[in-house]
Amino acid sequence: MSHDMPGSDARQKTRGKAATAVFPPEEQVYQSFSIDEDKARTNVHYELPVEFFKALTGGEWNVYSANTWNRATTETESQEEKLDLLGELMGLRPGMRILDVGCGWGGPLTYLSRRFGVEGVGLTLSPLQKAAAEERVARYGANVSIFERHWKDHTDDRPFDAVYTDEVIVHFNDLGGYFAKVYSLLRPGGLMLNKEIHYTHRRYAELTRAMVFVNETYGFTGNYRTLAEELTLVGEAGFDLRRVEPLSTAQYVRTVDNWSANLKTHRTRLEELVGRDTFRRIQVYLAVGRHSLKGSRVTLDVVVAEKPRVGSGPAMVAGPAA
Numbered sequence: 001m002s003h004d005m006p007g008s009d010a011r012q013k014t015r016g017k018a019a020t021a022v023f024p025p026e027e028q029v030y031q032s033f034s035i036d037e038d039k040a041r042t043n044v045h046y047e048l049p050v051e052f053f054k055a056l057t058g059g060e061w062n063v064y065s066a067n068t069w070n071r072a073t074t075e076t077e078s079q080e081e082k083l084d085l086l087g088e089l090m091g092l093r094p095g096m097r098i099l100d101v102g103c104g105w106g107g108p109l110t111y112l113s114r115r116f117g118v119e120g121v122g123l124t125l126s127p128l129q130k131a132a133a134e135e136r137v138a139r140y141g142a143n144v145s146i147f148e149r150h151w152k153d154h155t156d157d158r159p160f161d162a163v164y165t166d167e168v169i170v171h172f173n174d175l176g177g178y179f180a181k182v183y184s185l186l187r188p189g190g191l192m193l194n195k196e197i198h199y200t201h202r203r204y205a206e207l208t209r210a211m212v213f214v215n216e217t218y219g220f221t222g223n224y225r226t227l228a229e230e231l232t233l234v235g236e237a238g239f240d241l242r243r244v245e246p247l248s249t250a251q252y253v254r255t256v257d258n259w260s261a262n263l264k265t266h267r268t269r270l271e272e273l274v275g276r277d278t279f280r281r282i283q284v285y286l287a288v289g290r291h292s293l294k295g296s297r298v299t300l301d302v303v304v305a306e307k308p309r310v311g312s313g314p315a316m317v318a319g320p321a322a
């Protein structure tokens with residue numbers, strides 16, 4: 001979810017016509033934390049009860065990111081439609097091996113594994129998510145392994161055909177380091193896919209009170225960027241850019257509307273589970289995100305890049321002969 005949101009700030013100080021928002025360092029975006037701290041902070045959100053998130057996200061696969069609604073009419077269909085798109089963009093074929101960094105409750109990877117006949121490995125920082133994902137994998141008999149592990153700690157003795165992130169890199173401060181890690185985990189010719197919200201200009205990363213509220217929801221691990229910044233880091237890691245697929249933010253608005261409706265439907269039980277304050281916080285969080293997605297300051301994009309094959313030829317296109 002995006003945390004860009006207009007709004008007045010109680011701590012805004014006005015000097016003449018210029019207004020400067022003052023927020024303490026601990027509330028800032030783009031903070032760098034240790035692996036243990038990344039885990040503790042993101043788990044402020046992801047260690048809420050599994051039942052809460054299952055009710056919130058709905059559908060068969062409990063996807064906690066934007067789904068698409070081109071032909072879909074139900075939550076399960078919209079989740080599968082989006083996952084089919086990601087699978088096609090990664091060129092998945094039976095026998096391939098893929099890594100889902102930030103695998104949530106294992107729904108996306110279980111679906112992709114069965115739909116495309118691939119072997120899956122998933123990483124999460126949340127013990128509750130890991131247990132829920134493993135239960136799902138066993139229920140479907142999917143060829144998937146789940147690890148409670150930071151991407152920085154993941155090593156593998158076999159290369160991957162594709163590595164993907166679906167609305168996860170917001171939590172990564174060292175995005176260049178992440179792309180370098182993915183590069184090292186892929187086979188030559190393997191694909192990296194990232195779907196994320198992007199600012200349309202760096203100026204929109206400036207803190208507002210609403211942005212601080214959203215960033216606090218996931219332990220101040222917010223790192224949204226522009227697409228240009230992301231693509232620069234993709235290139236610096238050595239990837240060849242293959243495709244940038246824009247998705248309509250209206251798709252995300254519809255996804256969020258479903259989540260909000262789910263909260264309303266299950267309100268009594270969910271308030272019991274997480275308490276009224278947390279329930280209310282998530283409602284406001286979704287409303288802030290929806291407002292942002294309706295505006296013009298963010299886009300939703302899928303970036304696909306390839307680890308070059310060895311001896312794949314000159315990078316420069318030859319000019320006309322002199």
Ligand SMILES: C[S@@+](CC[C@H](N)C(=O)[O-])C[C@H]1O[C@@H](n2cnc3c(N)ncnc32)[C@H](O)[C@@H]1O
Pocket residue numbers: 038042046062063064065101102103104105108123124125126129149150151152165166167168171172
């Ligand atoms: C918004 S959820 C997205 C889940 C899933 N991709 C989906 O679309 O349903 C973010 C996920 O990223 C994981 N995550 C955050 N930081 C991580 C890190 N440094 N290493 C591995 N996983 C991380 C969280 O534990 C959580 O599972």
